[in-house]
Amino acid sequence: MPKIKIIEDDLSIASELQELLNNAGYQANITKEFSNVLEQIKKELPDLILLDINLPRINGEILLQNIRREYNIPIIMxxxxxxxxxxxxxxxxxxxxxxxxxxxxxxxxLRIAAVLKRSERPKDKLIYHDFEVIPQKGILKKENEEIILTKNEMIIFLYLLQNKGKIVTRDELMTDLWNNDEYINDNALTVNISRLRTKLDKLGYKEIVETRKGQGYILHE
Amino acid sequence: MNKKEYLKDKWLNIIILLAFYFVILLILLAFKVHIQAIIAISIIYILGILTTTIMDYIRKKTFYQDLEKKLENLDQKYLIVEMLQEPNFLEGKLLMDALYEIDKSMIEKINEYKTQTQDFKEYVELWIHEVKLPISSLTLMIHNNKGEQNKKLLEQISRLDNYLEQILYYVRSEDAEKDYLITKVNLSKVISNVALKNKDTLLENGIDLIVSDVNIEVLTDSKWLEFMINQIINNSIKYSKKEKAYIKIIAKEESDRVDLAIYDNGIGISKEDLPRVFEKTYTGKNGRLGKKSTGMGLYIVDKLCKKLGHKVSIKSEEEQFTCVKLSFLKDDYYRVIEKETK
Structure with a gap:
């Protein structure tokens, strides 16, 4: 579970942020004392830092430079x-x-996930059960069988895959699609999901994408 | 100042001097002075008057004609004191001293207001950043506590945020100092940010967003551009029709510029209102239709465009469409900046 350090002096934002990150499967830590942030980082060694610029007693930009001097931890301002x-x-x-x-x-x-992914050593293969996912080519590959996904279907499938076993809301899927410059509407999302299901059916995975009414979708492990 | 004006101004002097001349003449005649002596005295007297008058005229003429000419040519009239040469006669000196004092006190007063305005602007900017904190907090709270009212709450928060942005950029656009930074910006990234910001409202209102050919780099300040596109799209959303509404964003690269067109099939703008949409607080017919409008959005967009050296134009037909076009010039000036920042 990636550790994220929240350096933010507004307590209300910090605690809501912590809840958001914990719910999303991270282990989030709030900073309460700002005079010795560097030592705290040394002790905690987080995987990512969320850093505010306006902090009490210390300038966020200077702190950023100081952290950078010693650590290679990804930082989001x-x-x-x-x-x-x-x-x-x-x-x-x-x-x-x-x-x-x-x-x-x-x-x-999404941005946190993207930054974490960049700092990770690249995984050679994305695998779900016995088929391989090749996002660059938009292909799902199972032995000699290949299925081509459209760009939208691939974005949806990758998001489900990253959150497999968890409920993914339509809004999250929509945000991810729009974040990838695919400005589709509600109907198009429904169509894309049902096409994705049909294609997964062909690979022999019937009903692995389940609809949870009023909540969203879930990709079973 | 010319001779006629000068003489008109001096007529009393002249009459008095002439009167004295006649008195002298009468006295000389009464004492039966020799006629040749009278002529000599008369000539000397008149010559004396003429020389002093002409000398006085020339001194004043050089100064006042200089003053009039420079005043006419000056753009900033109050700078006149700096332009004049110190005159060599008393009235001129008094005038110069008075002008100098007046200028000084005016500049002090202006500086006082300048500082006040600057302080106020700085406070407004600071205040806006402060207000963004509770707004962030609220957004996170709503996200963490899923409820039925969420969409409505988020919509109101997004309205709040939009009004805040408007005043922030209004303050920035009024500022004489440069607080923008021109860099190479990919249009698709800016549009993506704006699209995400308005995603919920667009989906809620069933407005399709069609974006094509925007993978082009332009020279601009990305934050300012994001604000401008957001204002334009907000208008498109506000004045959309109920059925089959869409917003189309297309960019086109020409030899000397890049055009970004934001087209919507909304209710449009009437012919009378169209030329005035960039005016401050002008709301027009659509504003009076009961849609909330401050009349500030396009005004600020226009101002920011002027500062950044972009062009904004608008075309519309009532009940048919509205199309706002932003043009980014590929100017040499920008290329210089670009080289320097590298």
Whole structure:
């Protein structure tokens, strides 16, 4: 379970953020004392840091530089300063991403997942049961059998796969699709999911994508 | 100042001097002074008057004509004191001193207001950042506590956020100082951010978003551009029709510029209103239709465009469509900046 350190002085945001991250399967830690953040990082060694710029007694940008000097931990700046200059500065100091408040929580989770994925050693193969997923080619491959997925179907399938065993809401799927520049509407999402099901059926996986009424979908392990 | 004006101004002096001349003449005649002596005295007297008048005229003429000419040519009239040469006669000196004092006190007053406005702007910016914190908190709370009212709550929060952005960019657009940063920006990324921001509202209202050919880089400030596109799309959403509504975003690269067109099939803008949509607080007929409108959105967009050197234009037909076009010039000036920032 990836550890995420939240460096944020607004207590209400910090605790809500912690709940959001814990629900999403991360182990989130709140920072209460800002004078010795570097030592805390040394002790906790988180997998990712969410860092606010406006902090008591310390400037977030300087903290960012200090962390960068010693650690290679991915850092996402989360701030209400939304000027280009601030973003360019943060990125040049070594931040991995820059998100402005208020943000859409689903998008924050997507960005966290993306940054974590980048810092991970690349996995050679994405495998679900006995078939291989090749996102670049849009192919599901089982021995000699190949099934081609459209871009939308692949985005949906990958999201379900990353969250397999968990309920995925339509809104999450929609956000992920829009985040990938596929601005589809509700009907199109329904059509895409049913096509994906048909294709998975062909590979011999009947009803592995279950509909939970009023909640969303779930890909069984 | 010309001779006629000068003489008109001096007529009293001249009459008094002439009167004195006649008195002198009478006295000389009464004492039976020799006629040649009278002529000599008269000539000397008149010559004296003429020389002093002409000398005075020339001194004043150089100064006042200079003043009039420079005042006419000056764009910022209050700078006149800096442009004039110190005159060599008393009235001129008094005038210069007075002008100098007036200028000084005016500049002090202006600086006072400038500082006040600047302080106020800084406070507004700070305040906006502060308000964004509870808004972030609320968004997270709503997400963490799933309930039936969620969509409605999020919609109101997004309205709040939008109004905040409007005032933030209004303050920024009024600011004389440059607080933007021009970089190479991919249009598709900015559009994607705006689309995600408006996703719920678009889906809720059944408005299709069609985006094509936007994988083009332009030189702009991405945050400012995001705000501008968001304002335009918000208008498209606000003034959409109920049935088969869509918003189409298309970019096109020309030799000297990139055009980004945002087209919607909404209720459009009437002919009378169209030329005035970029005016401050102008709401027009659509604003009066009961749709909430501040008349600030397009005004700020226009101002930001001017600052960034982009062009914005609008076409519309009532009940048919509205199309807002942003043009990004591939200017040499930008290329210089680009080189420097590399």
């Amino acid at each position: 989360v701030t209400s300063k939304n000027s280009e200059v601030d973003e360019v500065l943060s990125m040049s100091y070594g931040a991995d991403d820059y998100i402005t408040k208020p943000y859409n929580p689903t998008i924050l989770l």
